[in-house]
Amino acid sequence: MKKLINSPDDVVADALAGIAAAHPSLRVDVKARVITRAAQTKVGKVALVSGGGSGHEPLHGGFVGPGMLDAACPGEVFTSPVPGQMLAAALAVDGGAGVVLVVKNYTGDVLNFQMAAELAAEEGVSVETVLVDDDVAVQDSTWTAGRRGTGATLFVEKIAGAAAERGDSLAEVAALGRRVNAASRSFAVALTAVTTPAAGRPGFDLPDDEIEVGVGIHGEPGRSREKIRPAREIVADAVAAILADQPLESGEEVIAMVNGLGGTPLLELYIVFGEVASLLEARGVRIARNLVGDYVTSLDMAGVSITLCRADAELLHLWDAPVNTPGLRWGV
Amino acid sequence: MKKLINSPDDVVADALAGIAAAHPSLRVDVKARVITRAAQTKVGKVALVSGGGSGHEPLHGGFVGPGMLDAACPGEVFTSPVPGQMLAAALAVDGGAGVVLVVKNYTGDVLNFQMAAELAAEEGVSVETVLVDDDVAVQDSTWTAGRRGTGATLFVEKIAGAAAERGDSLAEVAALGRRVNAASRSFAVALTAVTTPAAGRPGFDLPDDEIEVGVGIHGEPGRSREKIRPAREIVADAVAAILADQPLESGEEVIAMVNGLGGTPLLELYIVFGEVASLLEARGVRIARNLVGDYVTSLDMAGVSITLCRADAELLHLWDAPVNTPGLRWGV
Numbered sequence: 001m002k003k004l005i006n007s008p009d010d011v012v013a014d015a016l017a018g019i020a021a022a023h024p025s026l027r028v029d030v031k032a033r034v035i036t037r038a039a040q041t042k043v044g045k046v047a048l049v050s051g052g053g054s055g056h057e058p059l060h061g062g063f064v065g066p067g068m069l070d071a072a073c074p075g076e077v078f079t080s081p082v083p084g085q086m087l088a089a090a091l092a093v094d095g096g097a098g099v100v101l102v103v104k105n106y107t108g109d110v111l112n113f114q115m116a117a118e119l120a121a122e123e124g125v126s127v128e129t130v131l132v133d134d135d136v137a138v139q140d141s142t143w144t145a146g147r148r149g150t151g152a153t154l155f156v157e158k159i160a161g162a163a164a165e166r167g168d169s170l171a172e173v174a175a176l177g178r179r180v181n182a183a184s185r186s187f188a189v190a191l192t193a194v195t196t197p198a199a200g201r202p203g204f205d206l207p208d209d210e211i212e213v214g215v216g217i218h219g220e221p222g223r224s225r226e227k228i229r230p231a232r233e234i235v236a237d238a239v240a241a242i243l244a245d246q247p248l249e250s251g252e253e254v255i256a257m258v259n260g261l262g263g264t265p266l267l268e269l270y271i272v273f274g275e276v277a278s279l280l281e282a283r284g285v286r287i288a289r290n291l292v293g294d295y296v297t298s299l300d301m302a303g304v305s306i307t308l309c310r311a312d313a314e315l316l317h318l319w320d321a322p323v324n325t326p327g328l329r330w331g332v
Numbered sequence: 333m334k335k336l337i338n339s340p341d342d343v344v345a346d347a348l349a350g351i352a353a354a355h356p357s358l359r360v361d362v363k364a365r366v367i368t369r370a371a372q373t374k375v376g377k378v379a380l381v382s383g384g385g386s387g388h389e390p391l392h393g394g395f396v397g398p399g400m401l402d403a404a405c406p407g408e409v410f411t412s413p414v415p416g417q418m419l420a421a422a423l424a425v426d427g428g429a430g431v432v433l434v435v436k437n438y439t440g441d442v443l444n445f446q447m448a449a450e451l452a453a454e455e456g457v458s459v460e461t462v463l464v465d466d467d468v469a470v471q472d473s474t475w476t477a478g479r480r481g482t483g484a485t486l487f488v489e490k491i492a493g494a495a496a497e498r499g500d501s502l503a504e505v506a507a508l509g510r511r512v513n514a515a516s517r518s519f520a521v522a523l524t525a526v527t528t529p530a531a532g533r534p535g536f537d538l539p540d541d542e543i544e545v546g547v548g549i550h551g552e553p554g555r556s557r558e559k560i561r562p563a564r565e566i567v568a569d570a571v572a573a574i575l576a577d578q579p580l581e582s583g584e585e586v587i588a589m590v591n592g593l594g595g596t597p598l599l600e601l602y603i604v605f606g607e608v609a610s611l612l613e614a615r616g617v618r619i620a621r622n623l624v625g626d627y628v629t630s631l632d633m634a635g636v637s638i639t640l641c642r643a644d645a646e647l648l649h650l651w652d653a654p655v656n657t658p659g660l661r662w663g664v
């Protein structure tokens with residue numbers, strides 16, 4: 001294993017120290033493992049808290065800032081944070097209007113956030129949970145009952161974050177987050193396996209001419225192992241998998257994300273986006289907004305995920321609202 | 333070789349089609365291989381044109397937009413664009429105040445941009461060239477007489493771009509670009525070799541426990557081949573190489589970039605940034621601004637480059653000026 005780390009045990013602490021040094025707009029408690037905005041939550045604003053295993057950067061810590069999250073709790077690599085972290089984050093950012101927890105659907109995260117929600121409630125904080133489960137590849141995967149939560153997490157955090165910023169109530173922000181999740185579908189393909197610092201070797205074997213179709217963001221198995229093919233065919237299958245689950249009619253609009261899993265050149269992501277755009281255009285579906293880049297990663301895994309969110313005027317309006325985070329920034 | 337491409341011959345054209353689909357703020361001439369802003373250059377504004385081999389994205393096409401470049405010419409992967417592209421770009425964006433060509437110091441780029449400058453002059457366009465040669469690793473490398481141009485290219489494009497936007501003259505913009513280059517130094521380390529689509533195999537052999545110290549952005553050899561070590565030690569050597577070439581005194585300020593070469597997780601880049609910050613802090617040097625992420629890449633190569641630019645009030649003011657490009661955006 002070759003990685004730019006000091007030791008596998010120190011990866012998260014050292015990375016948090018770097019995040020703290022790089023971003024004065026964030027307050028990073030390296031010991032407690034909680035990232036919040038440097039500025040206190042305004043009284044009356046609903047707060048958004050998310051978190052999950054590290055290794056998916058910029059998710060979640062890179063999405064803390066005005067217009068998006070109020071706090072993030074990073075766990076160990078590919079390991080859920082603990083309820084104490086989540087509770088500390090919720091208490092730190094509650095502005096009296098309650099806290100929305102954005103939770104990717106993995107068993108550990110779900111259980112720990114549930115416990116944190118109960119503990120926060122005991123402390124008098126109103127809590128709503130938005131579960132993200134957008135990955136159409138598999139049901140009941142290695143670490144999940146039901147669908148895995150992947151790329152749509154960014155969409156939920158952005159759009160619900162904008163709603164919170166404009167003054168929506170706890171119930172409204174949570175409802176919007178759920179609506180975004182329900183409107184979103186993702187599908188991913190891996191070209192290489194991921195190597196965690198702790199394991200020191202690839203999490204699975206993938207021959208030199210094969211790809212993992214429907215892979216999860218921890219390298220969980222997908223639907224099939226296939227020979228590498230032209231990008232056009234790989235993308236066609238991924239988009240077909242999404243549309244089989246959520247048909248899009250001619251005239252509809254989407255927010256589309258082509259997301260690198262960590263080890264894929266941006267040049268290739270643009271090739272993939274070009275194919276997605278051609279396929280949707282042929283169906284009369286308009287890509288109203290897009291993101292192309294590394295947003296929800298899996299350490300060094302080469303591959304790509306595609307997320308489509310069926311959008312209406314309100315979702316696009318909230319998408320366009322200003323956001324100022326290390327990982328996503330516009331309008332400011 | 334596993335890549336998300338249709339065929340090695342179509343990589344650049346397909347990626348340009350994707351860039352065109354993703355960014356309505358750009359005008360992409362896929363056939364002529366010229367990327368310009370969708371909006372015409374204002375009369376009287378100095379225009380900035382850059383370009384180079386593809387495979388370094390978001391450099392250069394991703395830096396076209398208000399506050400940075402007016403046009404970019406992508407060549408084939410790791411291959412200089414041709415003079416005709418550069419000439420077309422210069423003619424397309426000249427607003428009557430002249431064109432600054434930002435050229436990374438590689439023999440092919442230098443010769444082709446020189447020819448383009450002569451052709452543009454014949455067409456009545458005033459041209460100044462800013463040569464970027466910030467990489468302290470080696471003199472006279474594989475493709476270069478003198479030093480290679482790497483990460484500082486972004487600094488030159490950002491700061492000279494801001495100067496052009498505020499109305500500086502051709503001579504002033506070029507002088508600022510040269511000043512930024514003179515104030516900047518870079519050093520890179522590779523953990524894996526890079527595989528170009530055309531070659532289909534890694535450009536060099538790098539054993540499982542070794543790193544290439546002082547590598548170039550095309551995988552050119554560096555200073556030495558060494559065993560992998562903790563990030564702290566690797567970074568200390570890289571920063572020492574930079575400071576040996578350009579000492580920084582206590583009290584000085586820098587803009588620091590920790591740049592992923594394409595295959596390195598953001599988590600690791602933050603670890604590297606934390607080490608850079610500690611080292612500079614111990615010397616009393618203040619990191620006034622920073623970038624951590626993939627900006628000047630080498631396709632799928634794992635590794636990192638560090639660039640430090642000694643900054644003064646004027647450079648920081650121009651750095652902070654609004655920029656609105658796919659690869660860099662703030663203040664808008």
